[in-house]
Amino acid sequence: MNTFRFAFGCLLLGSAGAMAQTGSSFTNFIRQVQLPSGVQWDASVAASGSQQSSLAIDPGGARFELWTVQSLSGATPLLLDSKYVGTYVPIAQVAIRSADPYVTIPRTRVDKPFYVDYSVSGLLSDPSAPAAAKSVNFLRHIQSYGAGGTGIGIDKTQATLFNTSSISSNVTATLTFPVTALVATPQTKVRGEERFSFFSLDDYQSPASQLAAQFIQIWPVADGSISGVTMNQKIRFAMPQVSLTMNDVYPSSTTYAQIYQGPAVLGTVGTVVPGSSLVVNETIPQSRVLTLTNWDRIFDADGQWTMELVTSTPFGVERLAYVTFNLDRTIQVNGNVTTID
Template sequence: MKSPAILTALSLSLLAADAAAQEVIYTNFIRQFQTPTNVVWDASSEVSPADSRESDLAINPGGARFELWTVANTSPPTSRLLDTAYVGTYVPVATVTIRSEDPYIIPRTRVDRPFYVDIEVTGLLNGASDPAASKAVKLTRHMQSYGVGGTGINLDRTQASLVSQSFITTNGPQTITVPAMGTAVTGPGSKIRGEERFTIFSIEDSRIAPDGVTYVVPETQIASKLIQIWPMADGFITGISSNQLVRYQLPQLTLTLNDLYPSSTTYVQVYMGEPQLGTQGRIVPGSAITINDSVPVSRVLVIDDYDEVFDEDGRWTMELVTDTPFGVERLAYVSFDLDRTIKVNGSFVTIE
């Protein structure tokens, strides 16, 4: 049989791929895997956003899996699996959605922030004569580190480590909360970078078709989603030291910025007085950097000629601040005294 609605289930992911095309050109295609023959067929060479069409191959009693891929015209080209769907005679339907505080098109978060996995299963049966494959699905959780400085490009996901697995036997929605620092990706504390993947599989099954042929259907992926875990940023201000007395002209500053979050604005601000979290100061000219990328970024900035933000002498605090989807946070600070008063010592002599 053909399934006229099978590609409709993937349309939301197509919209996501189209939105990403504002910066990079993406080509989307769907690949069909026949079960259990393992015949692979590119269902379409190029798929438009919100597309819908019949499957090119008839779906036999063993079922079929569909994968939605997008390929970016980067150098070298990069591909990403956006969504999957499995169709069979009585295979349950499942969806996996991952949410975080970052609304980016591909789920991502920072290692110190929580995220949420929404799972919904429908179509499970519970009758005494119903086959075992119709009564449960398996949920697995995998993790994989990108390594030091890694970005996930050309990652071999077959090397991911299994963290846990369980069986779902009831229909309906459920949410898994992964707490801050609760990610299973291994790494040196706040500098962890990698991904976690949550996948739902059907149960292995065998069935006899009307023509008498026995189909052995292996465990098959029904739905899967991953979230990228990025490190916490850090930074340093050099060129001026704590409690330094600055006379006349402000010194040259060097800002060392490491692992800035892919969606962030980082800057230096100053205000009078001792350091106090949450204070809004004046932004130092030339210190602001906005990142709108898919991976963390590191930079070194040199700042000169910023005296204009200091309108009077006294005690000042300088802060390195980063603004991300998770809030505004201070990376570094230094407090110092500014005295630009010029004193002239001398005497007046009169001649009579």
């Protein structure tokens, strides 16, 4: 029997990108797939630790997969990572990172860069060694979720192979991608994922097998609008009811309306309008409409004012929409005074 080790809190079988869940609402398990027979065996595992593999490793090797599933009715199991173990199989690692520190699944926004760290070791230089011991294939797949898609239950076998390369020397390197290869109309509304994987070569003992893989989710740029007050509107007495529309706000974000006196100036820090904040800590983008009423009390003077709809994400603070208006609550009384002598 072979012993495999897993440490979900930090790394799993060498991958830094996939993190198992530690909460009681999640179940984690390792699936061992024997090659070339395809016999499977599942073993429930804790958030970290080590144990013997469920089955002996056959000459063709075995693939170990880490899965996690939330303990909810209808929840879809999520494959976090996999590793192939064989007689003379090279070792490969791949991890993806972005400016978003979310640990469960790497993710970023369509207009932001991401980085792929990878390494290959154990490749042989002996000309007489089997081909599978001297080279591995590095693949990049892309897969759109479609308009409004979330990726839940997606068939990953339908991903498009964007490019592939052969690596025949031991290496540690980083690839930088300024933007995703996914496309949409408009491009700011891309939803999908990119997957980077290493595969061994087909061999007489076993078929080509995945050595390591990691994917990153790509989410759209948020947009928003302010309705109920128009540009340069003159407002007398009570403030009108205002609606804030927020579309595709990032899964980790705080979006709110703020006001400040004077014309619109990017980067200005104003006063947050009560009842306007939307705090999102989710796995997918969110859309909301908030209505503001009875918010007169935050204005301490008449004159020109600006309201901005602002979102704060791991990538910084950005303005989604703004409107500038004039407030005049001064009451003028015109009259005269007469006396009778």
